[in-house]
Amino acid sequence: MLQHYFEKPWIQNLSLVILLGLITCYFGFFFHFDYDFNWAVLYSETEYGHMGELLLNGLRLTISISLYSSIIALVLGTLFGLARLSRFKPVYGFATAYVEFFRNTPLLVQLFFWNFALPAGLPEQVRQTLFSMNFEFWVATLGLGIYTSSFMAEIIRAGIQSVPKGLLEASYSSGMTYGQSLRKIILPLAFREIMPPLGSEFLNNMKNSSLAMTVGVAEVCWSAQEVEALTYSGFEATAAATGIYLILSLLISLFLNLVNAKLKIVDQSSKTFMRRIADILFAPLLLLNAALARITSLFRRPPVDTKTLSPAQVAWRKFRRLSWLAIKNGSKLLFILFLISLLYQAGRGLSSFNYQIIWDNLAALLFWRFPKGGSTEVFMGLGGLSMSLIMALICITASFFIGLVVGIGRSAKNKVARIPCIFYIELIRGNPLIMVIFWVYFFVPPMLKIQLDVFWSAVVAMTIFFGAYIAEIVRGGIDNIPPGQVEAAKSTGLSYLQTMRWIVLPQALKQMLPAIVGLFIAAFKDTSLAYIIGVMELTTAAYSINNRLMLYPFEIYTTIAVLYFICCYVLSQYAKRLERKLNPERMRLAM
Numbered sequence: 080m081l082q083h084y085f086e087k088p089w090i091q092n093l094s095l096v097i098l099l100g101l102i103t104c105y106f107g108f109f110f111h112f113d114y115d116f117n118w119a120v121l122y123s124e125t126e127y128g129h130m131g132e133l134l135l136n137g138l139r140l141t142i143s144i145s146l147y148s149s150i151i152a153l154v155l156g157t158l159f160g161l162a163r164l165s166r167f168k169p170v171y172g173f174a175t176a177y178v179e180f181f182r183n184t185p186l187l188v189q190l191f192f193w194n195f196a197l198p199a200g201l202p203e204q205v206r207q208t209l210f211s212m213n214f215e216f217w218v219a220t221l222g223l224g225i226y227t228s229s230f231m232a233e234i235i236r237a238g239i240q241s242v243p244k245g246l247l248e249a250s251y252s253s254g255m256t257y258g259q260s261l262r263k264i265i266l267p268l269a270f271r272e273i274m275p276p277l278g279s280e281f282l283n284n285m286k287n288s289s290l291a292m293t294v295g296v297a298e299v300c301w302s303a304q305e306v307e308a309l310t311y312s313g314f315e316a317t318a319a320a321t322g323i324y325l326i327l328s329l330l331i332s333l334f335l336n337l338v339n340a341k342l343k344i345v346d347q348s349s350k351t352f353m354r355r356i357a358d359i360l361f362a363p364l365l366l367l368n369a370a371l372a373r374i375t376s377l378f379r380r381p382p383v384d385t386k387t388l389s390p391a392q393v394a395w396r397k398f399r400r401l402s403w404l405a406i407k408n409g410s411k412l413l414f415i416l417f418l419i420s421l422l423y424q425a426g427r428g429l430s431s432f433n434y435q436i437i438w439d440n441l442a443a444l445l446f447w448r449f450p451k452g453g454s455t456e457v458f459m460g461l462g463g464l465s466m467s468l469i470m471a472l473i474c475i476t477a478s479f480f481i482g483l484v485v486g487i488g489r490s491a492k493n494k495v496a497r498i499p500c501i502f503y504i505e506l507i508r509g510n511p512l513i514m515v516i517f518w519v520y521f522f523v524p525p526m527l528k529i530q531l532d533v534f535w536s537a538v539v540a541m542t543i544f545f546g547a548y549i550a551e552i553v554r555g556g557i558d559n560i561p562p563g564q565v566e567a568a569k570s571t572g573l574s575y576l577q578t579m580r581w582i583v584l585p586q587a588l589k590q591m592l593p594a595i596v597g598l599f600i601a602a603f604k605d606t607s608l609a610y611i612i613g614v615m616e617l618t619t620a621a622y623s624i625n626n627r628l629m630l631y632p633f634e635i636y637t638t639i640a641v642l643y644f645i646c647c648y649v650l651s652q653y654a655k656r657l658e659r660k661l662n663p664e665r666m667r668l669a670m
Contacts, residue, residue, distance in 0.1 A: 098495070116411035120312045127309040137302030139434055144220050144298060145285040145327075151224025152284060156231025156624065159330065159427055161261075163236045167411060169418055174232070181229035183600075183647035185607040187618055188292055190222045194294040195625070196632040200428070201372055214309040219291035227284045231277060237623035238273035239265060272344040285327055293611070299323050300513055320399035321510055321518075328509035337361075343504055343542065353356070380383045428633070436631045437638050440624050444639060447615050457534045462615035464642055470534075470616060471603040474541040481546030481597070486553025500550065507547035513608055516540040520612050545602055552594045556587030593658035600650045604643065 122131050156333050162174035181189070194215065198206045241263050250260035270277070292301035303320035307313035341357035350358075444463045452460015461469070488500035507515065519540040524531050532538070568578040607618040615623075621639040625632050 088494070094495045095167075095498060098499075101575050114314060116315065117310075117312050118315055120306070120315055121312050125310060126440060127541050128282065130306045130310060130312075131307060134299065134302050134316075134319055134323070137297055137299040137320075140291075140296060140325070141285070141288050141298040141323075142286045144216070144223065144291055144296070147220045148224035148227060148288070149281055149284055151221065152227035152231050152280070155224065155228035156235055157266075158257070159232035160235030160239065163232060164239060169411075169415055171416060178229045178232050179643060179648060179651075180228055182233070182361040183604075183644045183651060185604040185618065185643055186223065186226045186287055187293060187607040187610065188621075188636065188640055188643060189226055190219065190290060190294050191618070191622070192632075192636045193218045193222045196636045199632050215295045216291075218294055219288070219296045221282060223287055223291070227280055230280050230283075234273050234276050234280065235269065238269035239262040241272055242268050271344075274335070274342055276340045278332075278339065281335065282331050284329060285331060286324065289324075289513045290608075292513075300511070300517075304517075317514070317517055317521065321514055324511060325506070325509040375522050426542060433631055434634075436628065437634050440628075440635070441625060441638070444617065444620055444642065447620055456615075457532060463620045464617045464646075466534075466614070467616040468602060468646070470538055470541065470606045470609065470614075471599060473538050474545055475595070475599045475602050477538075477542045478544075478546035478549050481542065482549025482553055483584075485546060485550035486557065489550055490557045490638070491553045491575070506545045507544055508551070512541065512544050512605055513611060515544045516608060518609060519543070533609075533612045536612060537606075537614045541602060541605065541609075545598060548598055549595065552591050552598070553587070555594075556591040557583055560586055593654050596650060596654040596657060600647050600654070603650070604647060607643075 120130050121134070123129075159174045159177055161177065162170050165171045165174070170593050198209065200215075201209070246264055246268070247260055250264050255263070288298060289300040291298045292304070295301075297305070299320050303316040306316035306319075310316075336353060337357040337360060340351065340353040343354070345351075345354065446465050447462025448456070448460030449462070449465070450459045451460075456462075458466075458469070485500045485503060486532050488496040489504060491497050491500075518535060520531070520533070520536040523529075523536075523539070557579075564582055564586075565578055568582045573581065606614075606616050609616050609621060610619040613619065617639055625635045628635070
């Protein structure tokens, strides 16, 4: 009877209003947050200057880093995505090594390497020149672009491979060259297919720009911490930064949805409102492209009939063909020489390492002080790589159950379950993990009147963060189950929860396993962000050792990059193997 009433829309809307009223009443009248709110600090002048302007300057830097790094990532991602399809083995091997290495090491470690280790290996004059050119900003921008490009390369490669081979053969038969086929047929079709996952990478790129604060760039996250340090208004500053990231996420998502709507092939009668807005927005770009095409067509020579070629024209064509062949083979030779030079320089660098320093500190990087830690340290002083693995395992295990409940609620038709789940998912996914860590570390203890160790603060924050992502994986797995199975379950008298438990989830979990393993890899890499609040995981241990030694940043940061890479690469290969094993097209029925 109660379930029947809750299916009525007005009952669901009334329940949501009552729930919102209870939350407002609790926090407005019963809950005492021992904190004096001072929202005026965000828009009024203080003795340290205008804090609102400080946040706006941070917003400007965040937009600049996100925009420049996105362009770098798109260009490099396209180049390396094409290189991953090359039949020339040196190009393929180099692109594969690039993609796998940068995908499987944390962004924070890469930024530390570019910022601390790389300058130490350069001549003094070059180093001083770099430091005079806004070095930290460009380290953050280039580092973020390189990191994101490794993910975009795989997306673009998959998009190109999804284009039917017959289209490429048809373009060749019509007289097009490889470059023309790629530019006019393959890439436009590929980008139309990969726009949703590519858009997610652009969004992640913006959120990852928050890590620029770790190398001294005054973006939004750094500005919020500066406001808190100057005015002791941490809640207001963090709330403002959260709002800025949410607004940026919504604007980027809206723009990408417009691009996706514009790329869809639809007839005039079935155009949606979003498509009409996209047509208006991108009309100037289309007009500019048409004008450029018309101008270039004026300088293009008309095709010559091969039957009427003069001997001079035949000789010219032969010369052009031989010249192109020489350029092609010369480029291959130059690339091989480049690889040899790169390997030689890498070998020289590795041979000059002080391996005794690495060996002396390897135990600390793996276990820190375990089992000789002090009474104030968690797990008897355990840290380093072991702490990173434990953090990732705990947060993924706990976030799986949160994601399972929220994902089921997100897929429910009842608004009372669906709307709070959507709010949780969009709020968390719209902010970078570093902001969630700050929220949990600084504001959850006074709100709940509890004391949290930095380790558990980081674990709770990561659990909340990855719970939202697992919820979307669960929702995708549930939506992928044919609706006829749900209807058949209802016809047999099963309730919604029984249908989920016995019919939907057992099938959906098989499809979700590879994505969850991939999320575990992401969680393992993101444990490096616990460095921000002082958790003694692998990155923090390396940073502490480097500050103590001062002279060996190359050895320390290269070692932890290799440790991260080995763990992540092994897990990624397992995820690929699991995905192939659970692929329905590869599974066979046993008779």
